[in-house]
Amino acid sequence: MGVIRERQIRAILYCLDNCNIIAHTPRSALTDRFTSHSLWIGSWVVSSFAANDLCEVTDEQSLSRSTESRFTAFITTLISTLKICSKTKDLQGGRKVHEYILKNGLLVPCLDALVILYVKCGALATARDLLCVHKSKSVSCWTALITGYTQHGHGREALYSFELMQHEGVSPDSLTFTSILKACGTVKAEVKGKQIHDKIVQQGLLDGDVKIGTAIVDMYAKCGNLIKAQHVLEELPSRNIVTWSALIAGYAEQGQGEKALSCFEMMKHEGIVPNAVTFVSALKACGSINAAEKGKQIHDEITRQGLLRNNHVLATALIDMYAKCGALKRAKRVLDELPSRNVINWSALIAAYAQQGQDEQALSSFERLQDEGLSPTSVTFASTLKSCGSLKAAEKGEKIHYEIERRGLLHNDHILGTAVIDMYAKCGVLSKAWTVLEELPYQCVSMWAALIGGFVQHDKGEQALHCFKLMQQKGISPNVATFSCILNACSHLGLVEDCFRHYSSMRCKHGIDPDFEHTTCMVDLFGRAGHIDRAVKLTMEMSFSDYPILWYALMSACHKWSNMNIGRWAFRHSVQLDAQDAGVCNLMANMYKANGVESYVDIDSCTDQ
DNA sequence: GTAGGGTTAG
Structure with a gap:
């Protein structure tokens, strides 16, 4: 700690006595009076010392034993202050304490607490700089940083910090591995995840640590490699409900409902009783x-x-399951019978109404949720706009659009932007749809698809084609839609x-395989234009021969052009x-009739030919 | 400092 000026020490001790009172008061007693108590402590410490710095100090003394121990206690208090700032996410207060720490050369003993403070407050770059500049060897701080990045949705940064940490000579432990596996899952970095999995096995860390095993299963599941995830689960020395839930969630997420449900049964067969989290994934599987x-x-x-009494997530999963199964009345009943509803419960129901064309219901639900004092979110708005x-x-759509603008929700939400444009486009207010698109700070292919779709829907094909050109001039590549x-x-x-x-350019210029819908459209057009040979060629080439609509299009053409053979x-x-x-x-009967063929060939004889 | 879960557009 070095030699500290006596006057400062005295001031520190004065602070210590006062700070301790605050730092050791139970939180419950603090919340009312000191909503921002950590800031209060921080500024109090700083101002006390600022005053002291004005005093001229002439003599310097070595610290006496008792002073030293009280100094240690002061450091503890500073750290407690930082911890309070961390808990209350009081970045401003924490920064003041940080300033004070720097001013008085106390950084080394407080470094870990400072890093945690910045992580908890989401100031991750600051935390990382601190760790790097001071070459921290604290594996727990590095792990905290990695966790922070993952929780804030910056998986890549988490992986980068993991490399930095090892570059600093710090070896990851079980907790670090658990944390970095989660990061791998969020960014689908299966190769990296596999490397970490191998290291964990090499170091024998799997034995007796369910959490790390679960993290591996979850990593593979989130990367979409369910076969590997299930294999790992089966080979684990120990597993529990969380391990199973990770696997079931993975299957459900991938739309492999049957597999998810069979795992759900296997889990129960092992004597594990499902809990709310497992039920959520099982319900998702049922819906899919x-x-x-x-x-x-x-x-x-x-x-x-x-x-269901106190779990909104589970309630939403239940509403969504019934909705996806088309049982909207049941979904509504679940919602109505909940002891309390939140905006996501409502949004799930509104989305279902909008998707299944019960648009009046969607709009009335939108009103009802607001009558209940809830505030719609971007997701609620997107579904409601679809119904508009x-x-x-x-x-009505315009009113919602203005509300969205008022809240500034359009600046970084592609889905909502698309929903607004699509609403105007479907309503035929195409100029407005275009204006909204042009005024957005970013544009994406689905927004253009919504606009172009609007022009097509309202028989303005020329303008649709013009937009298509314009979009590509702006550097946006067309997609399937x-x-x-x-x-x-x-x-x-x-x-x-x-x-x-355009059809040909899909594959050769844009690398998109035309699907059956594109091909049907092409076959239909060839057929109507009398190019039956080209229609047949395309039908044969595309191997979509199990789609009845395609054959229907071809038959209609044959009917029109009296091509009995084809x-x-x-x-x-x-x-x-x-x-x-x-x-x-x-259609076939009409074709025969129109061509004056007396003997109508029935279905059986046709299939026999 | 560590493991699993909800609603949206085209």
């Missing part, structure tokens, strides 16, 4: 595979355990060659897919 009955069973289990678009309720719109636009305008040019051929393919399809049979 339309398993309403299984979902209902889980719902009953949840009710038996009384878990479907109802062509431009006035954009091409659907553009091909449709060309189709409506009867621009056969343009349409085929028509019969298409009909055979079509009935092989669905022998009961009345539309196809009628």
Whole structure:
């Protein structure tokens, strides 16, 4: 600690007695009077010393034994002050204490507490600079930094800090590994995760540490490698409900509902009783595979355990499960019966109404949540706008748009921006849709897709094509959705060659494989234009032969152009897919009739040919 | 300083 001036020591001791009173008072007693008590302590310490620095100090003395021990106690108090600042996320107060620490050369003993303070307050760059400049060897501080980066959604920074830490000669321990695995999961860095997994195994850290094993399972699950995740889980020396939940959540997230539910059963078979977290993932699995009955069973289990009383996450998962299974009345009932509702519960229901075309219900729910004193979020707005678009309720949509603007929500939210543009576009207020797009500080391909789609929907194909050009001039590459719109636009305008040019450019220029919808659009246009041979060629090339609509498009063309041979051929393919399809049979019958063919070939004889 | 969970646009 070195030699400290006696006057300063005396001041420190004076502070110490006072600070201790505050620092050791139970938090509950502090909250009312000192909402910002850490700041108060910080500024008090600083001002006391500022006053003291004005005093002229003439003599310097070595510290006596008792003074030294009291000094140590003071450092402890400073650290306590920093801890209070950390807990209350009082960055301003913490900075003042930091200033004081620097001014008095007390950094070394306080370094760890300072780093933690900056991590907790989200000032991660400052924390990292402190660690680097002072070449900290504290593995716990480095781990705290890595955790901080991960929690704030900066997985890459977490990985970088992990490298920096090792560069400083600090070896990671179990806690660091657990933390960095989480970072790998968030950025899907499976290769890095695998390296860490190997190191953990080499160091024998898996034995007796369920948390680190769970973190490995979760890492693979979040990276989408469920086979590996399940394999690791099966080989772990010990596992618990959290390990299983990580795996089930992974399967549910990937839309592998069956697998998720079979793991859910395997877990129960091991004698582990599911908890709220497991139920959330199991419900998500049910929603993804339309398993309403299984979902209902889980719902009953949840009710038996009384878990819905105080768990909004679980309630949302339940509402969403019923919604995804199309059981909107049940979803609504779950929401209505909750002891308390939050905005996410409501948003899940509104999203379901909007997606399933129950737009009036979506709008009335939007009103109801506000009547309950809740405030819509970007997610709520996005779904509500979708319903406004479907109802062509431009006035209502505009009101919501203004509210979004008022709250400044459009600046960094692509999804919400797209929803606003799409609402105006669907309502036919295309100039407004375009203005919104132009005024946004960033533009993305889905916003353009919404605008272009609007032009197509309102029979303004020329303008759609113009937008398509403009978008690419701005350096934005079209995607699958954009091409659907553009091909449709060309189709409506009867621009056969343009349409085929765009269709061909998908693969060769943009690396996008045309899907069945694009191909159907092209086949339909070729067919209507009388290019039956090109339509057939495309149908054969694209191996979409199991899509009835494609054959229907081809048959319609044959009907129009009285091409009985190809028509019969298409009909055979079509009935092989669905022998009961009345539309196809009628079309074929009409074709025969129109061409004066007396003997209508029935389905059975067709399939036999 | 350490492990698992919710709603959105095109």
